[in-house]
Amino acid sequence: MIHILVVDDHPAVREGTKAILEAEPSVQVECLNPPYTVEEMKKFDFAPFDVILMDLNLGEINGMELSSTILSLHPTSKVILYTGYDVEDYFEEALQLGILGAVSKTESKEKLLDYIRHVINGEIVIPFQYFKGLLDERKPNxxxxxxxxxxxxxxxxxxxxxxxxxxxxxxxxxxxxxxxxxxxxxxxxxxxxxxxxxxxxxxxxxxxxxxxx
Missing domain, CATH: 1.10.10.10 (Winged helix-like DNA-binding domain superfamily/Winged helix DNA-binding domain)
Structure with missing residues (x-):
């Protein structure tokens, strides 16, 4: 059984993501409701979850900041940015913070679950264009x-x-x-x-x- 925590400030997105993912028998989803403050994060037990799907925009705090807070409190947590924006724009910063990648909300259930399984296994799925950019930077003069x-x-x-x-x-x-x-x-x-x-x-x-x- 895969246990997933969805962090999103829109109730419809939380419940919609939960419904989509739980259509898979081996997946159980819980949603973390606002407010998303340091105090609330200290109270919450993240240990039961294999992966945290983190929205980028959460009102007064963004997903990057919240992920950093969670990872400082629970270093073993596996966080994936879950956003409607172009994930390549945030990938490098996400990795530097300890977030294990970014995935678009427009991905199919199958691709999203595939991404989650890779992260659970300690792998990072890198967007092709981002990876190509890294290779170009490493090309010797x-x-x-x-x-x-x-x-x-x-x-x-x-x-x-x-x-x-x-x-x-x-x-x-x-x-x-x-x-x-x-x-x-x-x-x-x-x-x-x-x-x-x-x-x-x-x-x-x-x-x-x-x-x-």
Whole structure:
């Protein structure tokens, strides 16, 4: 038997969620009625519940704050944000507070129960877009992954050496037997790779990273 506590300040939502979930024979639901204060939370016994479904907007207090209070009093409680808003907007903050995820009120009974079972098992179901964002943040900079020396070709290194001497683009072009336009294109590429906006910065960073000596 799964014991679920629903925390929502709208009676219709509380009773509706209870009715939907209890259509599953193995589920028992209880609703926590207002007021949602620290004093009331201290009086309430959360131990019997496998999962707490927590609404985001609860009048004078929001679900994040209330969840934080509950988890400070009962660290083993498993809380899921249960909201009509875009859950991805709150997922990161929820996890940082110790909430084990967020699920939309628009999900079907089957998906909601599946989510609850994962949380009971100590798992977190992460929305795809949120997870993709995490992966994108962890992708290494191509320069860092390959090494600076491998990312810059010999022409770019030669140009950096000439830039260090204080030569103009035309002087560099004449010295390397290239067109002025080629030098300009190469400098743009160098600036992008080094994430700099000036010739001085480019030389300083290139020397610091060992691209040029």
């Amino acid at each position: 191509p320069i860092e992954a390959e090494g600076y020396d491998q990312v810059f070709n010999e022409r770019e290194k030669a140009i950096l050496h000439e830039v260090e001497k204080g030569l103009t683009n035309q002087e560099i072009a004449d010295h390397l037997h290239l067109s002025k336009r080629s030098i300009e294109y190469s400098l743009t590429s160098i600036f992008t790779k080094l994430d700099v906006s000036s010739r001085t910065e480019a030389v300083l960073i290139a020397k610091a990273k060992g691209i040029i000596e």
